[in-house]
Amino acid sequence: MVELKDIYNRSFKTLRVSLLDTCNLSCIYCTCGDDDIKQNYQASKSRSLQPADLVSLIRKLHTLLGLETIRLTGGEPLIYPHLIKVIEGVRDLGVDLKLTTNGVLLEKMSRALKAAGITSINVSLDAIDEEVFNTISRRNDVSRIIRGIDAAIGVGIEVKLNAVIMRGVNEDQVLPLADYAFQRNIRLRFLEIMSMGHLHGTDDSRFYSQQALLDQLAARYEFQPLTRSKSSTANYWKTAEGHVFGIVANESQPFCNDCNRLRLDSFGNIYGCLSDNSPIRILETDTTEGLTEKLQKAMNQKQLEKFQGSALTMLQIGG
Ligand code: SAM
Numbered sequence: 001m002v003e004l005k006d007i008y009n010r011s012f013k014t015l016r017v018s019l020l021d022t023c024n025l026s027c028i029y030c031t032c033g034d035d036d037i038k039q040n041y042q043a044s045k046s047r048s049l050q051p052a053d054l055v056s057l058i059r060k061l062h063t064l065l066g067l068e069t070i071r072l073t074g075g076e077p078l079i080y081p082h083l084i085k086v087i088e089g090v091r092d093l094g095v096d097l098k099l100t101t102n103g104v105l106l107e108k109m110s111r112a113l114k115a116a117g118i119t120s121i122n123v124s125l126d127a128i129d130e131e132v133f134n135t136i137s138r139r140n141d142v143s144r145i146i147r148g149i150d151a152a153i154g155v156g157i158e159v160k161l162n163a164v165i166m167r168g169v170n171e172d173q174v175l176p177l178a179d180y181a182f183q184r185n186i187r188l189r190f191l192e193i194m195s196m197g198h199l200h201g202t203d204d205s206r207f208y209s210q211q212a213l214l215d216q217l218a219a220r221y222e223f224q225p226l227t228r229s230k231s232s233t234a235n236y237w238k239t240a241e242g243h244v245f246g247i248v249a250n251e252s253q254p255f256c257n258d259c260n261r262l263r264l265d266s267f268g269n270i271y272g273c274l275s276d277n278s279p280i281r282i283l284e285t286d287t288t289e290g291l292t293e294k295l296q297k298a299m300n301q302k303q304l305e306k307f308q309g310s311a312l313t314m315l316q317i318g319g
Contacts, residue, residue, distance in 0.1 A: 001063070001064060001065065001066045002064050002065075002288075002292050002295075004064070004065065004292065004295055004296065004299060005299075006299050006300070006302065008257060008258075008304070009258075010257075010258060010259060010260060010299070010302060011065070011260060012061075012065050012067070012260060012261070012262040012272075012295065012298075012299070013065070013066075013067060013068045013069065013231070013260040014067070014068065014069040014070075014071065014231070014260050014261045014262070015058065015061060015062075015065075015067050015069070015070050015071070015261075015262050015263075015264060016071045016073055016261060016262070016263045016264070016318050016319075017054065017058060017070060017071070017072050017073065017086075017263075017264045017318065018073055018074050018075060018263065018264065018265045018266050018316075018317065018318025019048060019054070019072060019073070019074050019075065019077045019080035019083065019086065019266055020044055020045060020048040020074050020075040020076075020077075020079070020080045020266045021044050021048070021074065021075045021265070021266055021315055021316050022037060022040060022041050022044035022045060022074075022075050022076070022079070022315070023037060023074065023075050023076040023079070023102065023315060024076050024079055024102070024104050024105070024139070025076070025102050025104065025137040025138070025139050026038075026137065026138040026139065027126070027136055027137050027138070028135070028136055028138070028169070029136075029164060029166070029193055029194075029196070029197075029199060029314075030197065030313050030314055030315045031197075031198075031313070031315065032197075032198040034138050044075070045079065045080075045081065047266075047267075048080065048266040048267070049266055049267065049268055049283075050082070051082035051085040051086045051089060052089075053268065053283070054086055054089075054264075054266075055085075055086055055089030055090055057264060057268060057282060057283070058070060058086075058089075058090050058093075058264070059089075059090065059093070060282075060291060061262070061264070061270075061291075061295075062090075062093050062095065064288065064291060064292065064295065065262070065295070067093070067095050068095055068096065069095060069096040069098060070090060070093070070095050070096070070097055070098070071098045071099065071100060071122075072086065072087070072097075072098070072099045072100070073099070073100040073318045073319055074100075074266070074315070074318060074319075075266070075315055075318075076101065076102055076104070076105075077099055077100070077101055078101050078102075078104070078105040078106065078109055079105065084112055084113075084116045087113070087116040087117050087118060088116055088117070091116065091117035096119065096120070097117055097118055097119065098118070098119070098120045098121065098122070099113065099118050099120075099121045099122070100121070100122040100124065100162070100319060101121060101122070101123060101124070102123070102124050102125075102137075102145070103123040103124070103125065103144075103145035103148040103149060104139075104144060104145060104148070105148070106121070106123065106145070106148025106149065106151060106152055107144065107147045107148040107150075107151045110148070110151040110152040110154070110155045110157060111151075111155050113152075113155075113157065114152075114155040114156060114157050118157060119157065119158060120157065120158040120159075120160070121152055121157050121158070121159050121160070122159075122160045122161070122162050123145065123148070123149055123152075123159055123160070123161055123162070124161075124162045124163070124164075124319075125142075125145055125149075125161050125162070125163055125177070126163050126164050126165070126170055126173065127142065127163075127170050127173045127176075127177075128142065128173060128176040128177055128180055129142075129172075129173060129176065130142050130143075132169070132170050132172070132173055135169065135170075136166075136169060136170060149161075149184075149186070153184075153186075159186055160186065160187045160188070160189065161177070161181050161186055161187070161188045161189065162188075162189050162191055162248075163177050163188065163189070163190050163191065164190075164191045164192075164193055165190050165191070165192075165193075165208045165213060166193055166206040166207075166208055167205065167206050167207060167208045167212075168205070168206060169206060171208055171212070171216070174190065174213060174216045174217065175216060175217070175219075175220055177190075178217060178220070178221070178245060181243070181245070182239070182241070182243040185243070187244050187245070187246070188245045188246070189234050189245065189246035189247065189248055190213050190245070190246070190247045190248070191247075191248040191250075192207065192208065192209060192210060192247070192248065192249050192250050192251050192252060193206055193207055193208070194250050194251075194274070194307060194309075194310075194314075195307075195309040195310070196274070196309070196310045196311075196312065196313050196314060197310070197311065197312060197313030197314075197315070197316075198313070200309045200310060200311050201309065207251065209249075209251070209252050210235070210247045210249040210252040210253060211252065213247055214237075214247070217237075217245070221239045221240070221241075221243075222239060222240040223237040223238060223239045223240070223245075224237060224238055225237050226238055226244070230258055231255075231258050231259065231260040231261075232255070233248050233255055234246035234247060234248045234249075235247050235249060235253060250306070250307050251306070251307070254305060254306035254307060256273075256302065256303045256304060256305060256306060256307070257304070259273070259302060262295075262298060263317055263318050264282075264318070265279065265316065265317060265318060266318075267279075267283070268281060268282060268283030269281050269282070269283075270282055270294065270295070270298050271298060271301065271317060272297075272298030272299050272300070272301035272302050273298075273301040273302045273303055274307060274310055274312075274317060275301075275303050275307050275308040275309070275310055276301035276303075276310075277310055277311055277312050278301070280294050280297050280298050281294075282294050
């Protein structure tokens with residue numbers, strides 16, 4: 001293991017792996033239209049790294065960094081054809097193995113995911129109302145995702161929810177999402193929208209702040225702040241009834257100063273920060289010295305203050 005730290009004492013302990021750069025939804029913050037997703041769907045599915053290459057890269061990174069968490073994401077990881085092979089290839093590493101999904105295929109895949117070694121899943125769900133869900137995702141059937149959540153919980157996987165809230169789009173879903181999550185004892189996090197991809201450089205009229213979220217929630221619930229744990233992306237609160245919710249306040253309350261995340265994309269590039277679009281290719285980097293040097297370069301990408309916006313979407317870099 002190498003002691004890779006920057007002068008602010010940040011290290012890489014969480015690896016987010018994007019398995020592919022396409023999705024079976026076409027959310028308005030990730031894509032600027034459905035055509036792009038549909039036209040590139042098959043090509044994107046087949047041009048991602050093969051599972052053996054991905055597993056080998058993840059294992060090398062773990063050997064050097066002593067990772068604590070690996071989160072499989074994308075694009076949509078449940079449509080990566082070799083997902084189970086990747087999980088099986090890294091499950092003996094002794095790290096927390098987690099997954100982020102839109103939940104569309106969760107009903108079908110929960111049992112296999114659990115058997116392969118996944119213990120915790122974040123499901124992205126921006127609306128409970130079908131029409132609002134359709135406006136955001138450009139797809140139908142929110143009930144399929146709800147069934148997927150039930151299926152995952154049913155096989156013993158911990159489920160958490162993530163919801164991006166946008167002014168004028170789904171701000172009316174804050175309380176329905178909270179009611180749904182609290183009733184089922186699911187931890188819910190709201191996300192401030194980030195200026196990525198086609199949103200980069202546009203006005204922030206859809207931005208819905210941490211304070212606006214808290215104001216809405218305060219109208220129905222009493223809650224107290226919890227102490228933020230080191231390297232957490234979210235601030236958390238606990239309601240009087242004991243339910244916990246969080247807010248990922250990228251803009252209102254940035255958390256760059258103790259960020260411990262490294263990203264690996266589906267082509268074998270690493271990134272130390274969402275704000276820096278420069279891919280650092282590690283695919284053919286075979287020596288420890290070579291990989292350490294590239295990791296140091298990724299570390300230097302980290303911002304000090306806040307997310308600066310990015311021309312890449314989460315779809316490409318891995319959310
Ligand atoms: N397909 C999976 C999913 O839906 O969870 C994993 C990838 S998705 C890109 C990961 C997360 O990034 C989702 O929760 C999504 O809402 C979030 N996301 C994507 N673009 C975003 C943006 N511009 N601002 C805030 N969150 C964003």
